[in-house]
Amino acid sequence: MQKLKDILFKIDGRGYRAYKQIKGAYNFPEYTLYIDHVQGDPFASPSRLRIRVSQEIAEFSPELYSNKPRKTALEDYIIRIFSMHIKKDIAKIFGTGKSGIIEIDCGKQEIIERTACNINDEFVEIRFYAGLPARGRRVLGEQCIKMLFDQIPKLVEKSLFHKNLDKAELKKFIEVCEDQDCLRSQLKKNKIVSFIKNGSILPRRSGVSDKPLPEANTILFKSPPELEVSLKTPNIGIVKGMGIPEGVILLIGGGFHGKTTILSAIQKGVYNHIPGDGREYVVTDVSAVKIKAEEGRSIQKVDISSFISNLPLGKNTKEFSTANASGSTSQAANIIEALEINTRLLLLDEDTSATNFLIRDSIMQQVVSKDKEPITPFIDQVNSIYSKYNTSTIMVMGGSGDYFEVADTILLINSYLPYLATDKAKEAIKNRKDIRKKENPASFGSITERMPLPNSINPYKGRKKKVKSRGIHNISFGVENIDLSSIEQIVEPSQVNSISNIILHGLTKNYFDGKSTLCNIIGKIFDDIGKYGLDIISDSYIKYPGSFSMPRKFEVASAINRLRSLKVIQK
Ligand code: ADP
Ligand code: MG
Numbered sequence: 293m294q295k296l297k298d299i300l301f302k303i304d305g306r307g308y309r310a311y312k313q314i315k316g317a318y319n320f321p322e323y324t325l326y327i328d329h330v331q332g333d334p335f336a337s338p339s340r341l342r343i344r345v346s347q348e349i350a351e352f353s354p355e356l357y358s359n360k361p362r363k364t365a366l367e368d369y370i371i372r373i374f375s376m377h378i379k380k381d382i383a384k385i386f387g388t389g390k391s392g393i394i395e396i397d398c399g400k401q402e403i404i405e406r407t408a409c410n411i412n413d414e415f416v417e418i419r420f421y422a423g424l425p426a427r428g429r430r431v432l433g434e435q436c437i438k439m440l441f442d443q444i445p446k447l448v449e450k451s452l453f454h455k456n457l458d459k460a461e462l463k464k465f466i467e468v469c470e471d472q473d474c475l476r477s478q479l480k481k482n483k484i485v486s487f488i489k490n491g492s493i494l495p496r497r498s499g500v501s502d503k504p505l506p507e508a509n510t511i512l513f514k515s516p517p518e519l520e521v522s523l524k525t526p527n528i529g530i531v532k533g534m535g536i537p538e539g540v541i542l543l544i545g546g547g548f549h550g551k552t553t554i555l556s557a558i559q560k561g562v563y564n565h566i567p568g569d570g571r572e573y574v575v576t577d578v579s580a581v582k583i584k585a586e587e588g589r590s591i592q593k594v595d596i597s598s599f600i601s602n603l604p605l606g607k608n609t610k611e612f613s614t615a616n617a618s619g620s621t622s623q624a625a626n627i628i629e630a631l632e633i634n635t636r637l638l639l640l641d642e643d644t645s646a647t648n649f650l651i652r653d654s655i656m657q658q659v660v661s662k663d664k665e666p667i668t669p670f671i672d673q674v675n676s677i678y679s680k681y682n683t684s685t686i687m688v689m690g691g692s693g694d695y696f697e698v699a700d701t702i703l704l705i706n707s708y709l710p711y712l713a714t715d716k717a718k719e720a721i722k723n724r725k726d727i728r729k730k731e732n733p734a735s736f737g738s739i740t741e742r743m744p745l746p747n748s749i750n751p752y753k754g755r756k757k758k759v760k761s762r763g764i765h766n767i768s769f770g771v772e773n774i775d776l777s778s779i780e781q782i783v784e785p786s787q788v789n790s791i792s793n794i795i796l797h798g799l800t801k802n803y804f805d806g807k808s809t810l811c812n813i814i815g816k817i818f819d820d821i822g823k824y825g826l827d828i829i830s831d832s833y834i835k836y837p838g839s840f841s842m843p844r845k846f847e848v849a850s851a852i853n854r855l856r857s858l859k860v861i862q863k
Contacts, residue, residue: 304433334389390423419838493570539700619646
């Protein structure tokens with residue numbers, strides 16, 4: 293500690309590069325500070341710091357992290373407190389560029405496993421970023437001393453010492469997370485794909501905020517009596533809510549009555565939410581995938597023939613490739629690719645689907661004969677996707693009653709609340725005259741898996757490996773740009789950061805060998821993560837990464853599938 297201070301005094305006023313000397317480990321009275329990487333100049337990404345507090349001092353009792361959801365929640369909570377105190381208590385040191393910034397990778401509404409904090413029986417470790425202070429390109433030694441010897445110790449004391457945390461709030465945070473995992477684990481045996489607790493707040497504050505609408509302006513969720521189930525939780529006993537049964541489920545109802553809001557809550561239910569989010573007891577099968585039309589995406593040898601065949605010019609749809617998909621072909625490919633990674637639940641919203649992919653009504657069938665229409669609409673395959681792959685579909689459909697025929701469960705959403713309307717809807721179609729013809733003679737085909745070719749996944753730009761994620765929508769990968777803006781179940785930039793590194797890890801390990809299927813490759817990478825932790829995906833030179841958070845296999849596959857240079861062989 294004294295050594296660090298001495299260096300900072302000595303280099304005060306010198307060129308910024310002099311900061312490089314402080315890389316290293318320093319013993320403070322209550323913790324060890326590791327300066328793992330020093331930024332090259334005041335405008336570069338902030339320096340990487342890490343702090344380890346031994347459990348003798350931190351004193352987190354083992355039951356706070358005794359299982360996976362508890363550990364994830366505790367780590368996540370510590371980061372939130374650290375982050376909160378950065379905003380609340382730290383008077384930012386001013387200077388050039390990123391001087392004085394202290395940052396940590398902190399979650400928002402979701403609780404997700406992340407590398408910024410790690411707790412075990414020995415220690416609690418936190419990883420964060422600091423902009424070492426400078427004026428122009430000169431070291432501000434005294435300001436840096438203020439940062440490292442005054443500001444950061446305060447943050448550590450307030451967030452990494454159990455005795456200084458709000459015990460009740462922490463307990464609640466951990467228990468809510470554990471309960472969600474437990475609820476989710478009961479879905480399958482109850483033959484439901486999603487559970488929404490009565491009293492949940494589903495609507496969000498705005499189109500750009502994921503925070504809940506204030507309770508005063510909200511109709512709280514209430515299950516229709518016929519679908520109400522009771523599930524057990526370890527911490528709050530029995531909870532009641534709507535269990536959405538497997539099969540084909542329709543959400544119907546008038547415009548602006550809350551259909552999309554319910555579907556959005558369901559699609560985010562693959563993650564655990566923080567207390568107060570309103571969706572903290574909304575849980576969905578972890579393999580649920582939101583499917584959209586995504587005009588313009590590239591597709592590489594996906595067998596979409598169950599949906600689309602006889603394209604103009606005889607284009608092959610058993611190995612369908614395009615650099616510029618249409619609404620319908622992209623939606624078909626999105627479904628097949630999700631099935632390739634073994635999804636059990638597809639989520640579709642008419643708002644973001646291609647109409648001609650969803651339906652073809654009887655009048656249209658009469659006027660445009662089947663041999664002029666390449667598309668077998670989703671309506672004619674949705675049942676066999678369920679019978680063949682046990683993959684259910686929840687779908688928002690306010691615009692066409694044709695789907696009543698194929699639905700197992702129909703929920704009418706009226707003024708934000710669901711009512712069971714299956715019988716009424718089935719009754720209504722009984723007497724119809726304009727019966728549409730089912731368009732698939734053959735049932736849904738098998739899923740052809742694909743084996744990516746390693747040379748087509750090239751992280752190099754010139755002689756340099758260049759892979760960088762930007763926000764939640766973009767990865768620049770070598771000379772390519774991967775567009776993830778249609779992938780709605782990515783919730784934070786750190787997941788995208790992980791996705792890019794997961795692809796790199798797969799390349800380094802030669803998992804992409806031209807002979808393994810995409811599903812197997814991603815499986816292997818996730819096995820590595822399970823065994824060695826998320827740190828394993830880091831580039832070799834960053835040993836203690838601080839901004840990875842856990843993505844799902846589906847989003848990793850989505851990224852690879854959207855790499856425009858991708859080439860595959862079908863199995
Ligand atoms: P739909 O898809 O049926 O057209 P939306 O789900 O887009 O409707 O919801 C319409 C509006 O109603 C949105 O602004 C949404 O935030 C709001 N909303 C949804 N559910 C509720 C609720 N339970 N309480 C209050 N407002 C809600
Ligand atoms: Mg809608």
